[in-house]
Amino acid sequence: MIEFRSVGKRFADGTRAVSDFSLTVPSHTTTVLVGSSGCGKTTLLRSVNRMVDLTEGKILIDDDDIAARDPVQLRRSIGYVMQHAGLLPHRRVIDNVATVLRLNGVPKAAARQRAAQVLETVGLDASVHRKYPSQLSGGQQQRVGVARALANDPNILLMDEPFGAVDPIVRAELQQEMRRLQQDLKKTIVFVTHDIEEAFALGDQVVILREGGKVAQVGAPAEILARPADEFVARFIGLEHGRRQLRVRDENGRRIVVDEHGRPAGVLE
Numbered sequence: 001m002i003e004f005r006s007v008g009k010r011f012a013d014g015t016r017a018v019s020d021f022s023l024t025v026p027s028h029t030t031t032v033l034v035g036s037s038g039c040g041k042t043t044l045l046r047s048v049n050r051m052v053d054l055t056e057g058k059i060l061i062d063d064d065d066i067a068a069r070d071p072v073q074l075r076r077s078i079g080y081v082m083q084h085a086g087l088l089p090h091r092r093v094i095d096n097v098a099t100v101l102r103l104n105g106v107p108k109a110a111a112r113q114r115a116a117q118v119l120e121t122v123g124l125d126a127s128v129h130r131k132y133p134s135q136l137s138g139g140q141q142q143r144v145g146v147a148r149a150l151a152n153d154p155n156i157l158l159m160d161e162p163f164g165a166v167d168p169i170v171r172a173e174l175q176q177e178m179r180r181l182q183q184d185l186k187k188t189i190v191f192v193t194h195d196i197e198e199a200f201a202l203g204d205q206v207v208i209l210r211e212g213g214k215v216a217q218v219g220a221p222a223e224i225l226a227r228p229a230d231e232f233v234a235r236f237i238g239l240e241h242g243r244r245q246l247r248v249r250d251e252n253g254r255r256i257v258v259d260e261h262g263r264p265a266g267v268l269e
C-alpha cells in the first residue's frame with residue numbers, strides 16, 4: 001500500500017506543483033492519476049521513487065516513510081516506465097532489460113536469461129533480443145520499457161503516460177495487454193495519463209486531478225460515471241451535452257445499444 005499524506009511540492013524556482021495531496025493506493029491494484037497537462041501528475045508519480053523530493057508531507061510504502069530510505073535503493077526497487085520508453089539507444093534490447101538486473105548484482109548470464117523471460121511476458125520473442133531500440137516499432141519499444149520495469153520483479157510499478165506516444169490502435173492493444181499482465185502479476189500500479197478513456201480502461205481506482213494536484217474525485221470508474229462529484233468532473237469525463245448516454249433500441253428482436261448519435265455501440269445481453 002502506498003499512502004500520500006498531505007503531500008506538497010514547490011520547485012526551486014517557486015513553482016507550486018502540488019499542495020496537500022492525500023491518497024491511499026491499495027496493494028495489487030491499479031490506481032490511475034488523470035488530469036490536464038501541468039496538473040501535477042508526473043510530480044506526484046516521481047515523488048514515490050524520490051526522483052522528486054517532497055517539500056511537504058510524506059509518502060509511506062507499507063507503513064514505512066520513504067524519506068528514510070536510500071533514494072538509489074528505493075528507485076531500484078520500484079519499476080518505472082516513461083512515455084518514450086527511455087531505452088538506451090546503443091544497447092541491444094536484451095541488454096536494455098538486463099542492465100537493471102546487473103545494477104542489482106545479478107551475474108551476466110542469469111540477467112540475460114531473466115531478461116529473455118520478462119520480454120516473453122510482455123509478448124516479445126527472441127527475434128528482438130539482438131536489435132537496437134531504433135529498430136523496433138513504438139509499441140515494441142514500450143513493451144521493452146515495461147519489461148525493463150518488471151525485470152527486478154518489483155512490487156510497485158510507476159507508469160508515466162507509457163502509451164501516450166503510440167497510435168490509437170497500438171495503444172488499445174497495449175492497454176489490453178496490460179490488463180492481462182496485471183491479472184497475472186497483481187502489481188501495485190500507479191499510472192499517469194491525461195486520457196480519461198485510458199483511465200477508465202485500466203484503473204481499479206481513478207483519481208481525477210485539478211490544477212495544483214488537487215483531487216476532484218477518487219473512485220472506481222463506475223462510481224465516477226454514476227456520481228460525478230461536480231461540474232468539473234462531469235465535464236472532464238465527458239458527461240456534458242448528453243455524451244456517453246447510451247440508449248437501447250430494438251433491432252429485429254435484439255436489443256442494440258446506441259450512443260448519443262444513434263450509432264450502434266454494442267448488443268445488450
Ligand SMILES: Nc1ncnc2c1ncn2[C@@H]1O[C@H](COP(=O)(O)OP(=O)(O)OP(=O)(O)O)[C@@H](O)[C@H]1O
Binds near residue numbers: 015
Ligand atoms: N523541475 C521543475 N521545476 C519547476 N517547475 C516544474 C518542474 N517540474 C514540473 N514543474 C511544474 O509543476 C507543474 C506540474 O508539473 P507536472 O509535470 O507534474 O504536471 P503533469 O500533470 O504531469 O503534466 P503533463 O501531463 O504535461 O506531463 C507544472 O506547472 C510544471 O511546469
